[in-house]
Structures are given as C-alpha cells and as structure tokens.
Amino acid sequence: MELATSEPMGTQASAARTQYPGRTRSFTTEAQWATQQPMIKKLYVDEGRTLQEVMDTMKRDFGFDATSKMYKKRLKMWGYRKNISLRHGEDNNLIQILNNRTQLSEHSKTPSHSLRLRNGQLVSQERLATYLRRREEGRARANRPPLIKAVRSPDSVYVPEAVFFQVRTYIHGQWKGIITSGEQLDTLREERPANGEWNALAHGVRYALEQKRLNDALVLLRRAPVILTNLIEKQPVNMLQVLFMSLSYFTFGGHLERPETDQLLIVVKHLIKYAAVFATQDKGLPGNHPLRQLLTMLTHADENDLHQLVMEAWRVNCQSWDVLMDRPRSTHAISSWIAHGEFAGFDAMPSNLGNIIELTLNNNAVTFGEYHRRTTHTLQMYSMYLTYKDRANGRDPYFNKEIVAVFEDLVRRGPQGLLKADALSWLARACRARGEREQSERYMRDLIEFLLEDAVHRQSLARGFMNDLETWFVEWGEKQKAAELATWREQELGAEVTA
Numbered sequence: 001m002e003l004a005t006s007e008p009m010g011t012q013a014s015a016a017r018t019q020y021p022g023r024t025r026s027f028t029t030e031a032q033w034a035t036q037q038p039m040i041k042k043l044y045v046d047e048g049r050t051l052q053e054v055m056d057t058m059k060r061d062f063g064f065d066a067t068s069k070m071y072k073k074r075l076k077m078w079g080y081r082k083n084i085s086l087r088h089g090e091d092n093n094l095i096q097i098l099n100n101r102t103q104l105s106e107h108s109k110t111p112s113h114s115l116r117l118r119n120g121q122l123v124s125q126e127r128l129a130t131y132l133r134r135r136e137e138g139r140a141r142a143n144r145p146p147l148i149k150a151v152r153s154p155d156s157v158y159v160p161e162a163v164f165f166q167v168r169t170y171i172h173g174q175w176k177g178i179i180t181s182g183e184q185l186d187t188l189r190e191e192r193p194a195n196g197e198w199n200a201l202a203h204g205v206r207y208a209l210e211q212k213r214l215n216d217a218l219v220l221l222r223r224a225p226v227i228l229t230n231l232i233e234k235q236p237v238n239m240l241q242v243l244f245m246s247l248s249y250f251t252f253g254g255h256l257e258r259p260e261t262d263q264l265l266i267v268v269k270h271l272i273k274y275a276a277v278f279a280t281q282d283k284g285l286p287g288n289h290p291l292r293q294l295l296t297m298l299t300h301a302d303e304n305d306l307h308q309l310v311m312e313a314w315r316v317n318c319q320s321w322d323v324l325m326d327r328p329r330s331t332h333a334i335s336s337w338i339a340h341g342e343f344a345g346f347d348a349m350p351s352n353l354g355n356i357i358e359l360t361l362n363n364n365a366v367t368f369g370e371y372h373r374r375t376t377h378t379l380q381m382y383s384m385y386l387t388y389k390d391r392a393n394g395r396d397p398y399f400n401k402e403i404v405a406v407f408e409d410l411v412r413r414g415p416q417g418l419l420k421a422d423a424l425s426w427l428a429r430a431c432r433a434r435g436e437r438e439q440s441e442r443y444m445r446d447l448i449e450f451l452l453e454d455a456v457h458r459q460s461l462a463r464g465f466m467n468d469l470e471t472w473f474v475e476w477g478e479k480q481k482a483a484e485l486a487t488w489r490e491q492e493l494g495a496e497v498t499a
Helices: 011-015 030-046 051-062 068-078 090-108 125-141 161-175 182-191 196-210 214-221 224-234 239-252 258-282 290-300 303-324 331-344 353-368 373-392 401-412 417-433 437-453 455-475 479-493
Strands: 114-116 122-124
Touching (some): 030 051, 182 331, 196 224, 196 417, 239 303, 303 331, 331 373, 353 373, 401 417, 417 437, 417 455, 437 455
Antiparallel strands (some): 114 122
16 A cells, blocks of 8 residues: 655656657666566555556656556566466365354454465455355356355455445545645645544543443443534544544444444444434435445444444545545645554555655644644654554564654644643553653643543543553552542542543
8 A cells, every 4th residue: 555655756767767759658677667566566466456546656656657558568477467366176275265264263353364376366355255156156057066155254344345435436526626735635624623522532432442441432422423413514624534433443342342342333333323314314415425325335234344344444535535636745644544554553554654754744844843733743643653663563662762752752842632642641651661650640640631621532531541540550559549549530520421
C-alpha cells in the first residue's frame, strides 16, 4: 500500500532514461524495470490494484512511466497474475489445507488470510474458496463428482465490494474537484471540524472494553444514537473516517469473553439500524445516496462479519482520499492512516508514510511555525508512527529515548483535545514501564484533570484513566493513594457510569 507523495520518489530511475526524437515516452531499460519490480508486485499482486491504478501510482509517485502493453509483457514475464491457476491435482490438496486452516483459526481465533500456490501465486483464502466452489459447481453441471461439499468457508470473512464502492462514491461524489491537495483538505477540515463528542465517545467505549468493563461501555453507548444522528446530520468532511473507526472499536470484542462479545455486537447492530432509519426517514436521503446505501448494507451484515467489514471499509476510506488529491500531504489524511494502522497493524499503513510525515512536519514548521496546530498535529502523528514502528520491530518504544523526547516536545507545545490526552497517557505509561512512579503519577494526574475540565471528554474518558491510576497505586502498594483516588472519582463522576 502506498500513500501518494507530492513529489516523485523515483528520481534516479527517471533521470536514467533516454529521450529519442519523435517519441512521446522515454525508453525504459532492463535495470529500471528490475529496480521497480518489487513495488509493482506489491501494488498489483499483494494489494490487488488494477493495472491502470498501478501505472498511475508508479508514474505519479516514482516517476516511472511505461505503456500498458509494456506492463502486460513484464507482468507475464515475471509470472504475476490475478487469475488463479492450479496445477493438476492441486485443488484436492488445497481443499484439505483450507479445512485445516479453518479449524486452526476457530481454535486460535486468529485467521490465516492467504495461501501460496505451487506456481508462487499468493491468493487470499476467501478468493481461493470462492474459486474452488465455482470450479466444482461447473464440474457438477457437467455431471462430474462434486468436490465442493468438502470445501469449508475460511474463517476470514467475505467483504462485499459493494460497500467499498459506496465508500468511494460518497467521498468522490462529495469532494472530487473541490479538494485536490492536502492544503485544501486541511483547510476544509478546520472550517468544518468533526463531531468531537462522537470521537470522545468512541475512544471512551474502546477504553472501557480494553479494561473488560462491558457494562461501562454499554452505558456510554446509550448516548450514541443522538450523537450519531447529529454526525449524519452535519456530515463533516471526515464522517466516514470517524464512523468506521468507532465501529471498528465497538465490534472488536477481543478483550471480552464470547457471550459478552455477542451481547455487544447486538447492541452495535441496533445502533447501525437506528442510523440507517434516521438517514432514510428523518434525514430523507434519496434511495441512491451512497451514505444511505452504505448504512443499509451494514444493517444486513452478519454480526460476526461486521468487524472485518468495517475495518476494510476504513482502509478503503483512507485510500479514497489519497486518490482524490494530487498532493496528499495532508495532516488529516496522515492521521487517518495512523489511526487505521494503530488498530490494523503497522503493515496496514502505506510503506512510505514515515517519509511523508517527516516532510509534512518540516513543511508545516517552516510555513506555520512549530506551535501551530497543524505542526503540533503532525508531530503527534510522527510520535505515534515511531511507536508503532518500534513495536512492529519487536522493540519497546517506552524505552526509546528518541520517541520519549518527541512526546515530551509535543506536550511542551501545548496540544489540545485528544492529542493532549494521547500524549499525556503515553508518557504516563512509559514512565510506569521504566519504574518512574512519581513521573508516571504526575502525567496521569495532569491527564485526568484535563479530562475533567473538558465537557466533551469528562463523561467518556475521565473514569477510565482514574480506574487505571487506582490500579497502579494498588500495584505499587500505595493503598492510601488508591483509596483517595476512589473517593475523588466518586465525587467527580459518581459511583457508577451514567449516560
């Protein structure tokens, strides 16, 4: 996955070409094809992009320009294909492998998503199962002994392309031609900010679920219908980003036992139905409106498929904004990818995102100053990117002095809202991990006091962090402080979570 940059990154490849008189396109050498082969494979095979999308991305981001005919010749030469091709007798072996993987996924709750065929082709389980099923249906029609009965659907779910289509249609229909650069997107986001109340609620529910406090999460969700309909009514620029992010949080359920997960999914499904009815009846969106169709599709999704569905839709949302902009060095587009990567994994983010963040950070600092909200926001994204990168490489970011210094610099610049909450929370946990109790407590108290003073975050987030600090006091043997914290929490927020 690649997030397009505003300047071609393949300058060496571009400079190495030779122009001939009368030609409109430069000659591409074997060495240049070899250099670009890994990226072409990533885009075409691994990410499943169309040939035209690959050509556009390679030309725009890497300065690599070639004709469709040249690409097709190279793809054939390299053996890169999208159509599944099985060797004789391979289908029976694959059926058994799919069955074994499904059983393993059911046991471990961690599905394997792809298989490599004998010809080297990497194919997703969903696509392979569909191919085998159709293959056997054809055999059955020819009165051949069917094998399809032996094929079990893989544990990973099928994500309907129709949902992705509505995501793209909504974004392009609303903003194509209006937003063509990162600067325009940032300006519009500042003029039409997102619903902070919904954002705070989503993080509050997620935090409660991570603490395995289902009842607290359900109480917070009682406020969701009114806030969600307000979000649909206003339709801020990043509405789909906020919607898919929150639904991904709500439907994860990995911290809960199965009965609790089922209960949570039922509540979330009813919330989506409520939103769909509001969009149809109260908002009066026409039948072909992409938002109305999108919400309706989500209501028809199986509860067990919902998490994967909204996660994939979230990714498509991020990609759609990148396609829309010629120069997508947007702080807000970056933050969308960071949020998605934090939940989906570091590899889910564009491979060149780190370079883009660094360039954007430097540009914002020069253009607006280091204390400007855009610069601060980008610095926050950079600090989180470094955190996820360390974790992906098996390192503990809490012991990385460079990352700690970035977060300390961020707090010094005075971020607001969730940016400030995230920074203080990170520093508190880092100090705790390093055994610096006094510093950890100071950051945590600063965080709690900030949340209590903010009407939006007070009910959604403050209680969760107070619960954490109380737990830390108990771990440290500070029983008196734990008791005082419990009293403080009850005085500020009451004994129980309220809607």
